[in-house]
Amino acid sequence: MAVLVVNAGSSTLKLRLVDDADTAEGADVDPWDGGDPTAALEALCRDVGSIDACGHRFVHGGADLTAPTVVDNAVRDRIAALAPRAPLHQARSLAALDAARRALPDVDHVACFDTAFPSTLTPAARTYALPEPWRRRWDLRRFGFHGISHRWAARRAGDLAAAGGDKRRVVTCHLGAGASLCAVLNGRSVDTTMGFTLLEGLVMATRSGSVDPGLVLWLLTDAHLDAAKILEGLEHHSGLAGLAGGIGDMRDVLAARAARDPAAALAFDVYVHRLAAGVAAMAAALGGLDVLAFTGGVGEHAPEVRAAAAARLGFLGVAVDPDANAATSADGDITGRDARTRTVVVSAREDLEVAGETRELLAAIKASEARP
Numbered sequence: 001m002a003v004l005v006v007n008a009g010s011s012t013l014k015l016r017l018v019d020d021a022d023t024a025e026g027a028d029v030d031p032w033d034g035g036d037p038t039a040a041l042e043a044l045c046r047d048v049g050s051i052d053a054c055g056h057r058f059v060h061g062g063a064d065l066t067a068p069t070v071v072d073n074a075v076r077d078r079i080a081a082l083a084p085r086a087p088l089h090q091a092r093s094l095a096a097l098d099a100a101r102r103a104l105p106d107v108d109h110v111a112c113f114d115t116a117f118p119s120t121l122t123p124a125a126r127t128y129a130l131p132e133p134w135r136r137r138w139d140l141r142r143f144g145f146h147g148i149s150h151r152w153a154a155r156r157a158g159d160l161a162a163a164g165g166d167k168r169r170v171v172t173c174h175l176g177a178g179a180s181l182c183a184v185l186n187g188r189s190v191d192t193t194m195g196f197t198l199l200e201g202l203v204m205a206t207r208s209g210s211v212d213p214g215l216v217l218w219l220l221t222d223a224h225l226d227a228a229k230i231l232e233g234l235e236h237h238s239g240l241a242g243l244a245g246g247i248g249d250m251r252d253v254l255a256a257r258a259a260r261d262p263a264a265a266l267a268f269d270v271y272v273h274r275l276a277a278g279v280a281a282m283a284a285a286l287g288g289l290d291v292l293a294f295t296g297g298v299g300e301h302a303p304e305v306r307a308a309a310a311a312r313l314g315f316l317g318v319a320v321d322p323d324a325n326a327a328t329s330a331d332g333d334i335t336g337r338d339a340r341t342r343t344v345v346v347s348a349r350e351d352l353e354v355a356g357e358t359r360e361l362l363a364a365i366k367a368s369e370a371r372p
């Protein structure tokens, strides 16, 4: 079955046609402004052979959509209702879904959710210490995101580290434009750094990550910024961009830091400080750490970030081999000689994960229809 995978991220639109042997071909729209993707889709449909199904990445499935789901108009409406919870993403993914349904009206479209994998967080990890009526009324809790990438990375990390003995306790670091960590115990997600929205946790390209909620209220009541301004600042002008003079791309931050730019040096240090602290928190949730996995654009391509984080995590048995670390930008083991914990790099393959989920769901539906 040839599955077209549509992955609308905060900065890119990734289109991939994946066949049964997991060979993928396709294109990225990079950077994508969220405009009509019909032309890109039509060009891909022209260039590739037949398409049997279409799989879509959505960041938010809410409380109910925790498994891959065939999209009809009712499912589309449920996904659309979650848009305010993921303002950078959900509307863009819906635009891509609508364009794909128009371009490919005769195939099944399957929605796969970033929130599915972290739907198994422990009660202690998913619960905010907020008033009970609020939590009940609005289902205020940690959902977690990037689950499609974390699930793939945890599985691949287990394979890569297989020779290294125990691999039950894995921390996956998805470091892209958005960034989050996931604590994975025996293949199940038990803790993560993103929460009710995609703003919580690590420092990201343009998102703040965690800040004091009192600070946000102070901006509203004492500094007289309105909610839209605050959201704009936290989503688009914070993170690396807020610290390094508007630069949200880690490549630029690394270059400016190498040229001794003090703002870029601070941006890097804040990024790594939060990353190392987050990994330690995930390890605490797991009762220890067997495998540390880096994935996403920064995780795969910034050995400086991996080395600096690993240097802070020696107390957990983490160490990276400098040569292997410098040379690795695809699936590979970069564990140092005296390490007790294995460290690996995994290429983010949301495309293969979504294609697999799509194939599996459609095969199960076909099998159940064939049953008398």
Ligand SMILES: Nc1ncnc2c1ncn2[C@@H]1O[C@H](COP(=O)(O)OP(=O)(O)O)[C@@H](O)[C@H]1O
Pocket: 009, 010, 011, 012, 175, 176, 177, 178, 205, 248, 249, 250, 251, 254, 296, 297, 298, 301, 302, 348
């Ligand atoms: N060679 C590199 N060195 C450092 N960072 C990189 C490199 N290549 C890409 N990146 C970073 O990866 C990020 C994009 O990661 P990716 O996972 O593709 O993004 P998205 O979150 O949009 O899916 C960019 O913000 C960029 O800073």
Ligand SMILES: CC(=O)OP(=O)(O)O
Pocket: 008, 009, 010, 011, 059, 114, 145, 146, 176, 177, 178, 179, 198
């Ligand atoms: C969940 C999220 O932040 O996604 P991305 O990294 O693709 O922006």
Ligand SMILES: [Mg+2]
Pocket: 009, 010, 176, 177
């Ligand atoms: Mg991404």
